[in-house]
Amino acid sequence: MTLNVSQAELSSLEALLLNISGNVPLHNRFRALFTLKALKSDEAVRIISKGFQDPSALLKHELAYCLGQMKNSVALSTLESVLANEEEDPMVRHEAAEAMGAISSASSLPILRKYLSDFNRSVRETCEIALAKIEWDRSEEGQRHHAHTTTEPQTYTSVDPAPPTSGLLAGRPTTVTDSSVEELRSKLLDTQLPLFERYRAMFALRNIGSPAAVDALAAGFSDDSALFKHEIAFVFGQLLSPHAVPALLRVLQNQQEADMVRHEAAEALGGIATPEVLPYLKEYMAREDAPVAVRESCQIAMDMYEYENSNQFQYANGIEVVR
Ligand SMILES: [Fe+2]
Ligand SMILES: [Fe+2]
Structure with missing residues (x-):
């Protein structure tokens, strides 16, 4: 799906997502996030990446999830710093590692290997799964699967x-x-x-x-x-x-x-x-x-x-x- 939005629309989505006015209800921030996610553009990735300063772990874990689903490698440096931030909520760090698995770039392998020994079990386990996924995506079975899912309609996208x-x-x-x-x-x-x-x-x-x-x-x-x-x-x-x-x-x-x-x-x-x-x-x-x-x-x-x-x-x- 390609959506065309103007710069003004992007700016107002950014203002909603980042709660610039200070009084945007959380569910409206989520709506702005889902719209940006659907856009998939580099600019949308950059806007979403600005949200990690927020106090809401729920919002931040959803930001990371959406970055993974957008499959845009522009998000990788942000995701890496989220995973590497040991002060961050483990739910958010987990989602950052999982998003790297979704984007499936070989460049994420070293950092995922590093956090296989993280102090948090959910983070460790996510890195294990993401590493296996990136490897599987490159296997013969993985390649065949991807060829199939791009041509056939899927129940779950x-x-x-x-x-x-x-x-x-x-x-x-x-x-x-x-x-x-x-x-x-x-x-x-x-x-x-x-x-x-x-x-x-x-x-x-x-x-x-x-x-x-x-x-x-x-x-x-x-x-x-x-x-x-x-x-x-x-x-x-x-x-x-x-x-x-x-x-x-x-x-x-x-x-x-x-x-x-x-x-x-x-x-x-x-x-x-x-x-x-x-x-x-x-x-x-x-x-x-x-x-x-x-x-x-x-x-x-x-x-x-x-x-x-x-x-x-x-x-x-x-x-x-x-x-
Ligand atoms: Fe969740
Ligand atoms: Fe999750």
């Missing part, structure tokens, strides 16, 4: 941290048997396997998307890696299956669970937004004992819900907002 398990690469497979779900479930849950292989099973299950596949994914919430669990919640946010609601609500309500996982569950619930979900989002949006990232996610989720349920299109400065 996101750049994922790992491709689906081999044999299930071509989007939604035509024949999915109970045993393939069962096999993927055991791969997903096998803590002896490299995380990259477990992620591949996760994305294969997402592409299958049946209630059995959702149950298999939900079983992943008993893992002890916060990174792994947050990705399960993220995938539920893409699947939008009401069947995932009970598992997601358990995660949202679990005070022992990592902020990153609960935040991702809140976002997924916001996307699903069936009537039984809304009271929980409203509750956690206002709960003083909930982590900031969880409260903010619920706020964004409620905004997304209102957006999707308003009949008219909403525009940020004349440009349709696309997530």
